[in-house]
Amino acid sequence: MKSIGNAQAVLAGDRRAIARALTEVENDTKFGSALLDELFVYTGKAHLVGVTGSPGAGKSSLVNQIAKIFRKPKVGQPVRVGIVAVDPSSPFTGGAILGDRVRMRDLSGDSGVFIRSMATRGTLGGLAKKTSAFAQILDAAGYELILIETVGAGQSEVDIARLAHTTIVVESPGMGDDIQAIKAGILEIADILVVNKADQPMADLTLRALKANLDLAHPQQFSAFDRMHLHTLAFEPIPIVSSDVPDIWFPPLFPTVSTRGEGIELLVEAIVAHKAYLQDNGQWQQREAARLQEELNDLLLSYFASQWRMQVNKSKIEEVVHDLLARKYSPQQSLKRLL
Amino acid sequence: MERKIRVLIAKPGLDGHDRGAKLIARALRDAGMEVIYTGLRQTPEMISEAALQEDVDVVGLSILSGAHMGLVPRILKSLQENGMQDVHVFVGGIIPEEDMPALLEMGVSAVYGPGTVTQQVVKDVRKIVLGYTEE
Ligand SMILES: Nc1nc2c(ncn2[C@@H]2O[C@H](COP(=O)(O)OP(=O)(O)O)[C@@H](O)[C@H]2O)c(=O)[nH]1
Ligand SMILES: [Mg+2]
Numbered sequence: 001m002k003s004i005g006n007a008q009a010v011l012a013g014d015r016r017a018i019a020r021a022l023t024e025v026e027n028d029t030k031f032g033s034a035l036l037d038e039l040f041v042y043t044g045k046a047h048l049v050g051v052t053g054s055p056g057a058g059k060s061s062l063v064n065q066i067a068k069i070f071r072k073p074k075v076g077q078p079v080r081v082g083i084v085a086v087d088p089s090s091p092f093t094g095g096a097i098l099g100d101r102v103r104m105r106d107l108s109g110d111s112g113v114f115i116r117s118m119a120t121r122g123t124l125g126g127l128a129k130k131t132s133a134f135a136q137i138l139d140a141a142g143y144e145l146i147l148i149e150t151v152g153a154g155q156s157e158v159d160i161a162r163l164a165h166t167t168i169v170v171e172s173p174g175m176g177d178d179i180q181a182i183k184a185g186i187l188e189i190a191d192i193l194v195v196n197k198a199d200q201p202m203a204d205l206t207l208r209a210l211k212a213n214l215d216l217a218h219p220q221q222f223s224a225f226d227r228m229h230l231h232t233l234a235f236e237p238i239p240i241v242s243s244d245v246p247d248i249w250f251p252p253l254f255p256t257v258s259t260r261g262e263g264i265e266l267l268v269e270a271i272v273a274h275k276a277y278l279q280d281n282g283q284w285q286q287r288e289a290a291r292l293q294e295e296l297n298d299l300l301l302s303y304f305a306s307q308w309r310m311q312v313n314k315s316k317i318e319e320v321v322h323d324l325l326a327r328k329y330s331p332q333q334s335l336k337r338l339l
Numbered sequence: 340m341e342r343k344i345r346v347l348i349a350k351p352g353l354d355g356h357d358r359g360a361k362l363i364a365r366a367l368r369d370a371g372m373e374v375i376y377t378g379l380r381q382t383p384e385m386i387s388e389a390a391l392q393e394d395v396d397v398v399g400l401s402i403l404s405g406a407h408m409g410l411v412p413r414i415l416k417s418l419q420e421n422g423m424q425d426v427h428v429f430v431g432g433i434i435p436e437e438d439m440p441a442l443l444e445m446g447v448s449a450v451y452g453p454g455t456v457t458q459q460v461v462k463d464v465r466k467i468v469l470g471y472t473e474e
Contacts, residue, residue, distance in 0.1 A: 016422045019394040027342060094343075095368035101389060102378035108385045115392055119373050121343075 007038040018141045025133045039140040046139035047275050050160035052150040053170030058196035059149045060103035061258035069268045080112045082143030084134045088151050089119040126150035126157040161189035166274045168192045173202035190251050198255035233297040240289045344372040344468050347395040349386045352404045360401035366457035387417035396468045402432040
């Protein structure tokens with residue numbers, strides 16, 4: 001058995017301890033959750049940036065370039081960068097090939113960068129169940145910028161928009177200039193848009209189409225708080241009052257060539273600008289408030305479900321379901337019978 | 340639930356063929372493992388750094404260039420320097436029979452020459468990490 005690390009070592013930035021903490025958290029062990037409890041007070045400092053877009057769009061290559069610039073900024077101190085790269089698990093075998101590091105080799109040997117690959121382990125929606133917890137560990141360990149690469153397969157990658165402060169949507173040309181493919185939903189979650197592979201012939205077309213779509217589809221952004229709570233919570237979410245009406249952030253659009261590092265500097269400026277925007281308008285705190293309340297809500301619901309499961313007997317459930325299927329009782333009536 | 344086995348598949352050295360490495364990666368994935376694939380031309384430091392960050396149980400090295408007797412000790416040393424001496428190292432590729440004992444002596448868990456059946460590797464990884472075989 002591997003010996004396990006501890007919170008102090010994670011806080012001190014011990015890389016072996018961080019790696020082990022991530023494993024414990026990912027495997028949902030008692031030790032992992034105790035560690036998260038202990039580290040929570042040290043979280044909330046890092047800037048969480050999501051990178052989403054179809055497989056092959058160039059997310060990993062882009063993350064590599066973004067991290068490189070933050071490590072060697074033209075002005076100011078280098079920023080410590082944590083990277084979480086999520087890839088899908090096979091629904092049949094539970095196995096996964098995690099290949100994002102292949103595109104991030106420029107970052108190896110830099111002790112200010114920590115890269116961790118992560119399989120979805122059955123979670124849908126582009127992230128794994130523990131991605132948010134990974135971000136917390138890296139945050140507590142002192143990584144100031146955390147880049148989260150999503151699976152990018154689904155239509156609705158809203159989970160990343162919930163988790164991240166800043167969401168970058170990466171498109172690439174030649175996905176057919178079928179603009180329907182640029183789904184309204186993906187534009188809604190974008191704080192920053194990138195057309196990567198700008199070296200390819202159809203890039204101009206994609207850029208123009210996206211720009212046209214943006215002008216139409218983005219009259220203004222929802223407030224962070226409203227757009228996070230799209231479904232009803234078990235309790236009325238408590239908003240954080242911010243003093244002024246927020247300025248509108250209009251998502252900028254950048255062409256990049258991430259294999260050659262072109263266009264990345266402007267993108268990085270926008271990432272920094274978006275952080276400043278969030279902080280200046282109270283949006284940073286709003287997002288945090290919304291996210292933490294979502295998390296509390298999820299825990300609450302699963303707690304009640306497990307409490308209920310412990311006290312109901314299985315034959316009762318079978319009976320109720322049987323009667324429901326036979327249409328003897330409606331779903332509402334069945335619920336009453338179960339409680 | 341059985342715990343997930345995490346494996347790093349790496350190609351140290353200068354040879355540019357990764358067919359074998361990818362074949363093994365897929366076989367391990369199909370056996371339910373999480374395989375971190377890092378691509379060609381990895382230095383010993385890159386391999387041990389990735390093994391550390393990914394907290395893998397196993398490092399699988401694919402070496403076709405004939406440079407295994409030079410590369411493997413450097414990789415083992417680098418793993419040790421990173422506190423990863425407990426990780427199980429497997430070596431596969433074009434490894435002559437007569438080099439195998441020396442590699443095992445250095446601390447490698449298993450060595451596979453040409454013509455290895457991937458299912459054998461899967462079985463060995465399971466056995467070494469979990470400490471038992473299941474049929
Ligand atoms: N031509 C061109 N190819 C790129 C560019 N960015 C990435 N690629 C290539 O596109 C492929 C997929 O890139 P990757 O970063 O793995 O995409 P991901 O699946 O979205 O993470 C790789 O072969 C990259 O080399 C680019 O700007 N131009
Ligand atoms: Mg990728």
